[in-house]
Amino acid sequence: MIEFRDFGFRYTSQSEPTLHNINLKIRQGEKILICGPSGCGKSTLAHCINGLIPSSYSGEATGELILDGKSFKDQNIFSLSKFVGTVLQDSDGQFIGLTVGEDIAFALENDRTGREEMHRRVEEVSKKVGIGGSFLTHAPHELSGGQKQRVALAGVMVDRVKVLLFDEPLANLDPATGKTTIELIDEIHKSTDTTVIIIEHRLEDVLYRDVDRVVLMSEGRIISDSTPAELLSSNLLIKHGIREPLYIAALKYAGVRITPQMRPQRVDTLVLTEEDKKKVRSWFENLSIENEKINDEIILSAEKINFRYPDKERLVLKDLDFSLHKGEMMAVVGKNGAGKSTFSKLICGFEKPSSGCLKLNGRDLSELSIKERADHIGYVMQNPNQMISKPMIREEVSLALVLKSSLTHEEIDKKVDEVLKICGLYPFRNWPVSALSFGQKKRVTIASILSMNPEVIILDEPTAGQDFRHYTEIMEFLKELNERGITIVLITHDMHLMLEYCSRAVIFADGEVVADKRSEEVLTEPTIVEKACLKKTSLSDLATMCYIEDDTAFIRRFILADRGERR
Amino acid sequence: MINIFNYIERKSPIHKLTGATKLLCLLIWSLAAMTTFDTRLLAVMPILAFILFFVSRIKFSEVKVMFWFTFVFMILNNLLIFLFSPEHGTEIYGSRTVLFTIFWRYVVTSEQLFYQLNVVLKYLATIPIVILFVSTTDPSEFAASLNRIGVSYKIAYSVSLALRYIPDIQREYHDISVSQQARGLEIALGKQSLIKRLKSAVDILFPLIVSSMDRIEIIANAMELRGFGKDKKRTWYNSRPFAVPDYLSIAFCVILALLSICLRFVDGGRYFNPFI
Numbered sequence: 001m002i003e004f005r006d007f008g009f010r011y012t013s014q015s016e017p018t019l020h021n022i023n024l025k026i027r028q029g030e031k032i033l034i035c036g037p038s039g040c041g042k043s044t045l046a047h048c049i050n051g052l053i054p055s056s057y058s059g060e061a062t063g064e065l066i067l068d069g070k071s072f073k074d075q076n077i078f079s080l081s082k083f084v085g086t087v088l089q090d091s092d093g094q095f096i097g098l099t100v101g102e103d104i105a106f107a108l109e110n111d112r113t114g115r116e117e118m119h120r121r122v123e124e125v126s127k128k129v130g131i132g133g134s135f136l137t138h139a140p141h142e143l144s145g146g147q148k149q150r151v152a153l154a155g156v157m158v159d160r161v162k163v164l165l166f167d168e169p170l171a172n173l174d175p176a177t178g179k180t181t182i183e184l185i186d187e188i189h190k191s192t193d194t195t196v197i198i199i200e201h202r203l204e205d206v207l208y209r210d211v212d213r214v215v216l217m218s219e220g221r222i223i224s225d226s227t228p229a230e231l232l233s234s235n236l237l238i239k240h241g242i243r244e245p246l247y248i249a250a251l252k253y254a255g256v257r258i259t260p261q262m263r264p265q266r267v268d269t270l271v272l273t274e275e276d277k278k279k280v281r282s283w284f285e286n287l288s289i290e291n292e293k294i295n296d297e298i299i300l301s302a303e304k305i306n307f308r309y310p311d312k313e314r315l316v317l318k319d320l321d322f323s324l325h326k327g328e329m330m331a332v333v334g335k336n337g338a339g340k341s342t343f344s345k346l347i348c349g350f351e352k353p354s355s356g357c358l359k360l361n362g363r364d365l366s367e368l369s370i371k372e373r374a375d376h377i378g379y380v381m382q383n384p385n386q387m388i389s390k391p392m393i394r395e396e397v398s399l400a401l402v403l404k405s406s407l408t409h410e411e412i413d414k415k416v417d418e419v420l421k422i423c424g425l426y427p428f429r430n431w432p433v434s435a436l437s438f439g440q441k442k443r444v445t446i447a448s449i450l451s452m453n454p455e456v457i458i459l460d461e462p463t464a465g466q467d468f469r470h471y472t473e474i475m476e477f478l479k480e481l482n483e484r485g486i487t488i489v490l491i492t493h494d495m496h497l498m499l500e501y502c503s504r505a506v507i508f509a510d511g512e513v514v515a516d517k518r519s520e521e522v523l524t525e526p527t528i529v530e531k532a533c534l535k536k537t538s539l540s541d542l543a544t545m546c547y548i549e550d551d552t553a554f555i556r557r558f559i560l561a562d563r564g565e566r567r
Numbered sequence: 568m569i570n571i572f573n574y575i576e577r578k579s580p581i582h583k584l585t586g587a588t589k590l591l592c593l594l595i596w597s598l599a600a601m602t603t604f605d606t607r608l609l610a611v612m613p614i615l616a617f618i619l620f621f622v623s624r625i626k627f628s629e630v631k632v633m634f635w636f637t638f639v640f641m642i643l644n645n646l647l648i649f650l651f652s653p654e655h656g657t658e659i660y661g662s663r664t665v666l667f668t669i670f671w672r673y674v675v676t677s678e679q680l681f682y683q684l685n686v687v688l689k690y691l692a693t694i695p696i697v698i699l700f701v702s703t704t705d706p707s708e709f710a711a712s713l714n715r716i717g718v719s720y721k722i723a724y725s726v727s728l729a730l731r732y733i734p735d736i737q738r739e740y741h742d743i744s745v746s747q748q749a750r751g752l753e754i755a756l757g758k759q760s761l762i763k764r765l766k767s768a769v770d771i772l773f774p775l776i777v778s779s780m781d782r783i784e785i786i787a788n789a790m791e792l793r794g795f796g797k798d799k800k801r802t803w804y805n806s807r808p809f810a811v812p813d814y815l816s817i818a819f820c821v822i823l824a825l826l827s828i829c830l831r832f833v834d835g836g837r838y839f840n841p842f843i
Contacts, residue, residue: 056788078797086792093782094789097804098707098731105804110794112802122804155793350745374749385777386743389770399770403751448750 001162001195002026002049006063009044009053018044020220022063028162031189031196033206033228036217037241037467042199045217046167049197050086051077068162081107084163085156089171089465091148092140094155100126100143101136104154111159125158128191129184145336146177150184157188163195164188170202171465174335174493176533182208201467203237204245204538207265216240228265233258241469243496247538250558251276253565254283267538270545277546284548287557299487300324300347300377300456305356307339307346307511316342317511320356324456329479329488331498331519334508335533340491343508344458348379360456374400378449382460384441387448393436394420394429397447415451422484423447423477439470443477450481457481458489463497475501495523495534500559507532520555575630575702580812581623586708587715587806588813593700594716595820600692603827604685605839612692612823620695623703630698637698641690645683649673656682662842678842706730711803720801728786739778744771 004024010017019041026032036042047053048065055077065072068083088094097103101122108118126132129150140148149169156164166185170178186209189196200206203214207228214231216223218240224231231237237244244252247267251258256276263269272280302322308315317339324330332340345351347358349370358365360376381387390396397419401412420426423443428436433444442462449457462478463471471494479501482488492498498505498519505522507515509531515522522528523536539558543551576582581589600612627634648655653672656679657663664677704712710727714720752767790796831837 050792052788052792055791056784077791078794081792081794088785088789088792090785093785096728096786096790096793098705098727099805102707102804106790106795107793109801109804110797112798112800115802115804115806115808118802118804159793345745348745348749350742350749370745370748371751374751379746379749381742381746383778385781386739386774387746388777389747389773400750403753452750 001028001068003066004063005065007048007065008062009048009059011044011057011059014059018059018220019048022222024215024222024225026163026195026197029193029195030213031186031211032198032213032215033203033211034197034199034215034217035201035203035206035242036223037201037469039219040217040240041220042217043167044220046086046165046197046199048072049080049163050084050165051075051080081161082159083161084165085159085161086165086167087149087152087156087169089168091145091152091172094152095140095148098139099136100131100138100140100151103140103151104136104158106155107159121158122154125154128157128188129154144177145173146180149173149177149181153184153188161194163197166196166198166200168200168465169198170200170205174533175205175495175535176335176530178202178205179208179535182206186210201242203242207245210265216242227260229260229263232264233260233262241467243468245538246496246558247542249562250539250542251280253558253561254280256280267541270542272545280542280546281548284543284546284554284557287561295325295327297326298323299326299361301359302343302347303357303359305343305346305358306354307342307351308354309351315354315511317346317353320511320513322506322513322516324487324489325504326455327482327485327487328504329482329502330490331502331505332489332491332508333493333495333498333505333522333532333534338508338532339511340508341460344379344460344489344491347373347458348377349373350379374454375452376455378452378454378457380442380445380449380457380459380462382462382464384438384445387445388433388441391432391434393425393431393433393444396433396444397425397451399448400452419447419451422450422481437470439466439473442474446477446481454486456487456489458491460491461493462490463492463494471497495537499523499537499555500563507534518552520552520559523555524552574705575625577624577703579622579624579703581619581699582703583810583812584703584816585807585809585813586704586712588712588809588816589700589704590709590712590716592816592820593696595817595824596696597693599820599824599827600689602837603830604837605827605830605834606681606685606688606841607839608823608827608830609685609688609692613688613695616692616695616699620699623699625699625702630702633698633701634694637690637694641687641694644690645686648683648686649679653679655679659838660840660842664842681841705805708803708805711806714801714803715806721796724795732782735782736775736779740771740775743774747771 004022007019007022008017009019022045034042034045044053047057049067053059067075067080095103096106104122104126105118108121122136123132126136131147131150131154143151169181169185173181182205185196185198188194198206198211211228213225214228215225216231216236223240224234224236232245232248247270248258248264256279258264262271300323302320305317305320306315307317320343334340342351346353349365349368365373388396390399394416398412398416401407401415417426420429423446425440425443425447433441436444463474466474475497478488490497490502502519505517505519506513507522507528514531515528523534524540528534529536537555539555540551543554548554600609603609653674657676659682660678662678666675666677668674706727710723713723713726747770752770830839834840
């Protein structure tokens with residue numbers, strides 16, 4: 001149904017091809033995962049299948065690509081839209097209609113379907129994805145992330161497509177919603193004979209339900225095309241910058257050899273011999289860990305904070321108590337809308353609490369303006385494009401210092417050079433910002449905050465949408481800053497990040513703090529996991545399987561070993 | 568935040584009319600009100616308009632911002648008319664009944680007052696209808712109705728998308744502006760020179776434009792992937808077939824417009840002249 005034959009592709013704007021020598025066959029009814037690090041060409045591959053290439057992005061193709069029995073040259077984005085339905089990464093951005101019903105009907109409208117039939121088909125398909133009935137009149141902002149994704153899915157299924165293509169479906173979802181999304185995709189795949197192609201670099205999360213094949217890509221080539229069991233038994237994932245499932249990594253550290261016969265594709269299908277289990281146990285028992293000390297000195301505290309937006313009824317934050325210790329790296333987690341971002345806005349003074357008190361080093365913050373607070377607390381927004389206002393790196397990083405105007409030119413230059421060096425941007429100092437990658441832009445925004453010498457930096461989803469290599473790069477950099485004495489707060493959905501880098505996690509749910517614990521303890525408590533839409537890690541399952549009772553300790557030891565391995 | 572296109576959901580006969588009906592009625596009604604200077608008709612139309620407003624169950628408090636805005640505009644317009652042509656009324660009606668003199672050429676005449684009364688009535692006849700249209704028409708139905716009266720659906724859709732994204736962009740502007748303030752950017756008025764203020768506006772607009780471009784690319788791709796722009800025509804999920812009230816409403820507005828034209832012949836011109 002889809003066949004690439006010696007296919008290559010080069011974007012008009014680039015000198016080197018993005019895809020080389022692609023040979024890939026996808027058959028009717030298969031479920032395929034395409035994974036690979038950022039820039040490996042997996043999105044380009046997807047664009048070739050759904051027709052965005054050449055419709056929106058032009059370039060030069062070599063070789064042959066057969067789609068629905070015809071050469072891609074004889075197809076266009078509109079004819080392909082009947083064959084393949086694409087669910088884009090950003091379920092917010094692709095919401096076109098003003099209500100759920102209208103959005104689902106969008107493709108039908110463009111097909112000039114009659115009113116009656118349109119309403120009938122919308123109802124039918126919305127039931128299939130579980131958002132029928134009264135939901136149809138809801139506006140997008142009334143929906144949760146998971147519901148939006150269901151709408152997006154319904155919006156392409158309504159066209160009765162033969163192929164469903166998911167472009168990084170997990171990117172903006174909290175762990176629990178990500179899990180239900182994978183379940184939903186699986187149900188749709190099983191109940192229809194639709195072919196499913198998932199593009200995602202978060203391997204473990206996708207493998208939570210069976211897939212037929214995993215295609216691993218790197219640098220524009222297909223590296224391997226095999227069953228998940230075969231791929232996990234190899235060392236290809238690590239080599240090409242994809243994170244292995246945690247239980248697989250743990251087994252490898254313990255010296256267990258992974259073979260396809262162990263059915264390693266999912267933790268619940270995994271079969272271990274008693275000998276393997278013994279290996280894991282002895283690895284666990286032989287690792288010693290010292291308890292990191294947490295500094296008692298409190299740098300930032302919140303007491304009984306209440307907040308509601310003007311002219312809104314609902315309290316976004318309720319009687320919130322919070323404290324941040326000096327020099328720590330802390331995670332703030334919880335599902336979307338739990339009040340995490342609002343809370344950081346209150347700290348920075350972007351919004352004012354309805355009642356309650358915020359203190360920095362014991363001093364009441366309410367008398368300080370946004371600008372004055374910024375000298376102590378820096379805030380880095382999720383999207384670097386929303387923060388960068390100067391075309392050149394040097395200008396951008398020095399912006400805050402120049403605006404302060406109490407400094408001389410020499411002082412500014414000295415400070416900027418220093419910050420650029422810390423952030424590893426010094427070699428690029430005279431580059432335009434537009435020439436940088438996402439991770440580098442993120443560094444620029446962090447550098448421009450650092451120039452103000454803050455004691456605390458709050459980062460909103462610093463690694464969202466980043467692959468393993470970029471994630472490690474950004475996080476190791478933050479860790480370095482933390483070691484220099486800057487207190488860091490990370491607002492995140494990423495459980496790996498919380499486990500790996502943060503000693504403490506504060507869990508938000510419905511505007512309240514429901515837990516404040518060591519990171520690894522959070523994920524072993526079912527009630528918290530459920531309340532905050534998190535997901536327990538596969539390490540707990542592995543621990544249970546190997547008769548290890550203290551799964552918290554097991555997770556901690558794994559993280560230590562893992563960090564040691566990567567340095 | 569003031570929402571310009573503020574759809575207010577209610578259950579009322581006006582809401583039940585299709586978007587196309589409402590758009591047509593709005594256009595015909597305004598045409599009738601704009602072209603005529605027959606005071607009798609102009610006196611009846613505001614009364615009708617306010618009755619319709621009552622029928623729509625929209626509360627005055629919900630639309631008062633728009634009301635006051637246009638009200639101030641109306642007063643300003645009237646003052647300006649008087650300032651620049653205090654004798655306009657006498658020219659039109661061909662007589663001059665002086666009431667009193669303010670100073671210099673500013674003489675208040677009955678004719679001028681009567682003329683300006685007509686202007687006020689025109690405002691009163693149209694404002695409630697425009698506000699009524701805005702607050703009872705779902706923006707997506709608005710796009711559908713634009714298309715129905717002959718505007719290309721691509722243009723109609725861009726209009727409705729633009730309207731839809733206004734709140735999002737306002738929110739983003741706010742986010743960017745506070746984060747820039749945290750870096751020392753001064754946006755308060757009056758604290759600095761105009762040039763500096765323009766510079767800081769650029770510092771906020773630059774990131775806003777960059778991130779809006781991203782947004783546009785995503786939505787454009789999403790739309791194309793689902794077949795937008797394939798044919799010359801499309802159908803609308805939210806469009807509804809015309810029902811009896813729709814035909815009645817349009818017929819009523821057409822009668823109004825015809826009346827306004829007929830009165831022209833009766834009056835022998837655009838103006839109804841009581842001074843003869």
